[in-house]
Amino acid sequence: MDFPGGKVMFTSQMSFIAESGKKRVPCYRVLDDCGEPISGKIHELVSQDMATRMYSSMIKLQIMDTYLYEAQRQGRISFYITSNGEEAINIASAAALSSEDIVFAQYREPGVLLWRGFTLQEFTNQCFGNKADYGKGRQMPIHYGSNKHNYFTISSPIATQLPQAAGAAYSLKIDNKDACVVAYMGDGCTSEGDFHAGLNFAAVMEVPIVFICRNNGYAISTPITDQFRSDGVVVKGQAYGIRSIRVDGNDALAVYNVVQAAREMAISEQRPILVEALTYRVGHHSTSDDSTKYRPAEEIEHWKMAKSPVTKFQKWVERNGWWNEEDELEIRDRIKKEIIQSIQVAEKLEKPPISELFTDVYDQPTKDLIEQEILLRETINKHPKDYPSDVAV
Numbered sequence: 001m002d003f004p005g006g007k008v009m010f011t012s013q014m015s016f017i018a019e020s021g022k023k024r025v026p027c028y029r030v031l032d033d034c035g036e037p038i039s040g041k042i043h044e045l046v047s048q049d050m051a052t053r054m055y056s057s058m059i060k061l062q063i064m065d066t067y068l069y070e071a072q073r074q075g076r077i078s079f080y081i082t083s084n085g086e087e088a089i090n091i092a093s094a095a096a097l098s099s100e101d102i103v104f105a106q107y108r109e110p111g112v113l114l115w116r117g118f119t120l121q122e123f124t125n126q127c128f129g130n131k132a133d134y135g136k137g138r139q140m141p142i143h144y145g146s147n148k149h150n151y152f153t154i155s156s157p158i159a160t161q162l163p164q165a166a167g168a169a170y171s172l173k174i175d176n177k178d179a180c181v182v183a184y185m186g187d188g189c190t191s192e193g194d195f196h197a198g199l200n201f202a203a204v205m206e207v208p209i210v211f212i213c214r215n216n217g218y219a220i221s222t223p224i225t226d227q228f229r230s231d232g233v234v235v236k237g238q239a240y241g242i243r244s245i246r247v248d249g250n251d252a253l254a255v256y257n258v259v260q261a262a263r264e265m266a267i268s269e270q271r272p273i274l275v276e277a278l279t280y281r282v283g284h285h286s287t288s289d290d291s292t293k294y295r296p297a298e299e300i301e302h303w304k305m306a307k308s309p310v311t312k313f314q315k316w317v318e319r320n321g322w323w324n325e326e327d328e329l330e331i332r333d334r335i336k337k338e339i340i341q342s343i344q345v346a347e348k349l350e351k352p353p354i355s356e357l358f359t360d361v362y363d364q365p366t367k368d369l370i371e372q373e374i375l376l377r378e379t380i381n382k383h384p385k386d387y388p389s390d391v392a393v
Contacts, residue, residue: 026246031312033307035316048322055313056331063339079288080286084281085283091112097182097259104164107142107156108214119342124339132349136352159189159194163194182209186214186216189213196240199240209266210266212275215233234246234274242271246276279309
């Protein structure tokens with residue numbers, strides 16, 4: 001039968017499509033858990049310069065997370081989210097992209113921005129919300145953004161970036177740009193309507209976009225077994241007509257290869273690609289979370305010690321003779337000093353003036369915004385003890 005969308009075959013046999021396949025979709029990897037290349041296939045491996053830069057960036061991300069997490073615990077910033085256990089997805093995917101590619105991140109991808117040149121000082125300025133923060137102190141910590149680095153500002157609501165990313169990819173298609181959009185998400189995003197809208201729009205409009213889903217097993221406290229009955233996220237792409245692949249998210253080389261290939265297909269064939277990266281969130285969801293309340297401590301420790309993406313990649317670069325203990329000690333000491341100094345500088349910088357709360361909304365302030373600003377200033381003057389001493393009235 002000719003039907004909109006193509007010919008449909010008739011059959012006299014009533015047959016329902018099975019709810020899932022008999023076998024799970026395999027997971028592509030290059031290195032085993034000990035950092036040894038898997039035999040039987042020649043993989044395109046990265047150069048020494050690329051490998052050492054990737055590993056150095058993973059260490060930098062790890063140390064930045066440690067110190068900013070502690071800064072929150074000390075009450076110096078209000079909130080923080082770490083990427084512990086997901087460093088390979090951050091850095092390896094970023095390494096496989098072009099600086100011209102547009103990034104729509106969720107909130108656990110600061111490593112992508114770090115790779116593109118965002119400095120530790122810029123990260124800490126945002127987290128402390130000082131006058132040097134590009135967001136002018138209006139956003140929660142970790143809601144980074146950078147025009148310079150083609151990195152759209154993070155939005156708190158889950159999955160809202162996905163339809164926006166599909167639209168941005170459509171603009172690249174119209175302008176015939178040699179670039180793609182890369183949209184990151186967690187497994188929890190797939191439970192939102194915006195996930196389905198974003199993928200469907202991208203497929204129908206045939207836009208150059210790579211969707212990267214970090215399936216770390218939990219959407220805050222909700223395990224994936226309570227989110228969906230499908231074989232993870234990778235199979236969802238087929239329903240929308242999207243080419244998809246599952247990769248070991250703790251294997252930096254595998255992630256690099258997959259994202260590099262996905263990017264090439266997205267641009268050359270003008271099509272969306274879905275990548276499901278299997279990983280594990282070793283840290284708490286955020287500083288507002290205690291993950292030991294919903295998952296065993298033994299499970300966390302196992303993934304932290306036996307399946308660390310940083311340790312796995314370290315073993316591989318060391319085995320190649322590209323890294324040694326002296327390099328390790330030097331870079332860790334240097335980055336620790338840099339992040340401590342960045343925090344001290346960011347903490348001492350004054351906050352943006354109160355007036356910045358009301359700018360950048362309309363070209364000219366509306367009557368109600370003007371009234372709100374006057375009321376706020378009067379309230380601060382009337383109750384100065386209820387507001388931070390460094391608020392510039």
